[in-house]
Every structure is written in structure tokens, then in C-alpha cells.
Amino acid sequence: MKEPLTLALPKGRLFKQVQKHFSEKGIIFDFEDRKLTAYDSKGLLKIILVKNSDLPTYVNYGIAGLGICGEDVIYETGLKFNNLLPFDFGGTKICLCGKQGEGEKKDLNGLTIATKFTEFTKDFFHGEGTPVKIIKLNGSVELAPILGLAPYIVDLVETGSTLKANNLEVIRTLKEIGVNLIANPSYYKTNYEKINELINILKD
Numbered sequence: 406m407k408e409p410l411t412l413a414l415p416k417g418r419l420f421k422q423v424q425k426h427f428s429e430k431g432i433i434f435d436f437e438d439r440k441l442t443a444y445d446s447k448g449l450l451k452i453i454l455v456k457n458s459d460l461p462t463y464v465n466y467g468i469a470g471l472g473i474c475g476e477d478v479i480y481e482t483g484l485k486f487n488n489l490l491p492f493d494f495g496g497t498k499i500c501l502c503g504k505q506g507e508g509e510k511k512d513l514n515g516l517t518i519a520t521k522f523t524e525f526t527k528d529f530f531h532g533e534g535t536p537v538k539i540i541k542l543n544g545s546v547e548l549a550p551i552l553g554l555a556p557y558i559v560d561l562v563e564t565g566s567t568l569k570a571n572n573l574e575v576i577r578t579l580k581e582i583g584v585n586l587i588a589n590p591s592y593y594k595t596n597y598e599k600i601n602e603l604i605n606i607l608k609d
């Protein structure tokens with residue numbers, strides 16, 4: 406039997422969407438309770454389950470040759486991968502948000518933004534010529550405007566229900582974010598035949 410390809414998948418809401426897409430293409434897998442590695446039913450893949458923000462690290466070091474990940478996460482790492490296949494699920498938007506009804510002040514200059522996406526936020530606003538102060542958070546970013554840590558946040562918005570539940574709104578969409586199959590470049594070079602077979606199975 407051929408050696409399986411190694412694929413890192415992120416925990417969280419993207420996982421279920423990946424699992425569903427793969428099963429529609431005949432690649433079935435599941436993780437036993439609390440287990441973090443699994444093989445698919447065809448033996449094509451060894452899958453490891455990692456924290457979303459750690460996924461690029463595993464692929465960069467070749468622990469997993471392949472990964473499925475949002476562009477937001479990759480951007481923060483500054484790492485370079487082969488982008489092999491865009492998926493039509495998991496798409497989201499990265500947005501500047503604030504309290505409902507306050508709108509964007511004419512001048513964001515010097516204002517504070519709380520975010521998980523510090524690199525993206527810095528590059529975006531500084532690229533526009535708007536210096537902003539950035540406070541790094543790792544989650545529950547919506548609390549920042551409510552509790553007075555920062556008037557604005559930059560965060561992912563998918564359904565908008567988290568914003569709504571916290572009386573916040575989108576002020577501006579900064580970027581559409583897609584989900585891709587990525588590869589470690591040297592792993593792709595040495596496994597491109599098997600990887601291309603996988604791409605042919607997965608693409609619509």
C-alpha cells in the first residue's frame with residue numbers, strides 16, 4: 406500500500422465543513438474521542454487535528470505535508486506555501502467593527518483596534534497611511550469595545566450573529582477570506598503525483 410499523504414486540519418467550525426466535503430468525495434474519516442490523529446477509510450491520508458493558528462507551523466516544518474486553512478491564518482504567519490486548491494466552503498470576511506450606531510469616525514488616526522490579526526491590521530491601515538494602535542487578543546475580541554479596551558475591532562465575520570449579540574456592527578469589510586488546500590513546497594515536489602490525484606478527487 407502507498408504511504409498516505411499527511412494532512413493537517415484545523416479544530417473548530419471549519420473542521421465539520423472539511424469532513425463533509427471530503428465525505429461527499431468519498432473520503433471518510435473521523436476522530437475517536439480526544440484522539441488527534443486519524444486515517445481515512447481508503448488509507449489515502451493520515452490526518453492530524455491541530456489548533457487553527459498552529460496549522461501553518463506544522464506544514465512549514467513538514468510534520469504535515471498538506472493543510473487546509475483560511476488565508477487569514479496564513480497571512481499572520483508570513484509563511485509561504487503552495488496554494489493548491491481553493492474551496493467554496495468556509496469563506497468569511499475580515500472586517501473593521503465597532504459599536505452599533507457609532508459608525509466610523511472620519512479619521513481613525515491614532516485610534517486603537519483590538520484584534521487577533523495584528524499583522525493584517527497593521528499592514529492594512531498603515532498601507533492606507535492611517536497609523537493605528539493595535540492591541541493583540543487571542544479570542545472573544547467582541548468584548549473589547551463593550552468593556553472599553555478599544556473602540557474598534559478587526560475580526561472575522563461569518564454569519565454576523567456574534568456581532569449582533571454583542572451590539573456591534575461591521576463598519577467596513579477589509580478583505581474576503583478564502584479557505585485553501587496548502588502544501589509545504591518541498592513536500593509538494595516529492596509527492597506531486599499523489600497530491601495531484603487527491604486534488605482531482607477533491608475539486609468540484
Ligand code: PRP
Nearest residue numbers: 544545546560561562563564565566567
Ligand atoms: C470567530 C470570530 C468571531 C466569530 C464570527 O470566532 O473571531 O468571534 O467567529 O462568526 P459569526 O459572524 O458567524 O458570529 P471563533 O468562533 O473562531 O472564536 P474566538 O472568539 O475564540 O476566536
